[in-house]
Amino acid sequence: MRAWGPGARISGRAVLAGVVGALTGTVAYSVSRTGGQTLSIIVGGLAGVALVLGAEFYHRSAQLTEVQLxxxxxxxxxxxxxxxRQAALRMFFQASTRVATRPLEAGSGNLREALTSLKTLFDLYREPLESGAAPPPPARGDSVHEIVLDILNFELAPFLSKWHPRLRAWESxxxxxADEAAWPGNAAFRQDLEDLQRRLRPYVIGLGEIAGVRDPERHLRRSDWSPGSGNVPVPHQHGTGPDTR
Structure with missing residues (x-):
């Protein structure tokens, strides 16, 4: 399910404000016949409640946190x-659960699936920018989508345009x-992928910091669990594990 975009949220808030205002006006009109003092007390109370709730809503939804990367x-x-922060959290999760940041061990993994995973990440990052669902640029400071443009233009796009046609031609x-182990470009692809992962790490960690994730780097590290270490691994549930292709 797609989350509401900024425009939909603003429209929803405007409709809610209109409904609340209409109800307040109706109540004020209904009690106006009871006398000025009673009306003043009721209207004043409603205004006070609205002011407190509005301030709390603003505090929760519009509070700014400055992050320097x-x-x-x-x-x-x-x-x-x-x-x-919500946009950054989605993008942090999308990258931290894919081969963009997860290791592909020598002699293991599927190179075609790795390329497909990177292409899916590319599409996930590009879609909000093209559809208009991305938050508007802030009045001051940089936009999280400037990070995304750098990831797309300078990292993912060059890698995909280099390796996708090469692997596809060999597969054809x-x-x-076709056995990928016999592909002459296998070793070079894996090395290039490691270099890409290393370059992407600061961007992905930065997205986590903008999102407010506590110590985002630890989610990109391997678990230190090993048999006999006393640490208990998280059980893997079929169909719910991260995409580590």
């Missing part, structure tokens, strides 16, 4: 509100019995 080639400052030449 040092990223490759630039220092960016973000005045993160709720919309920006080999037919259905």
């Amino acid at each position: 040092t990223l490759p080639g630039s220092v960016m400052v973000f005045s993160a509100n709720t919309d920006m 030449a080999q037919g259905e019995d």
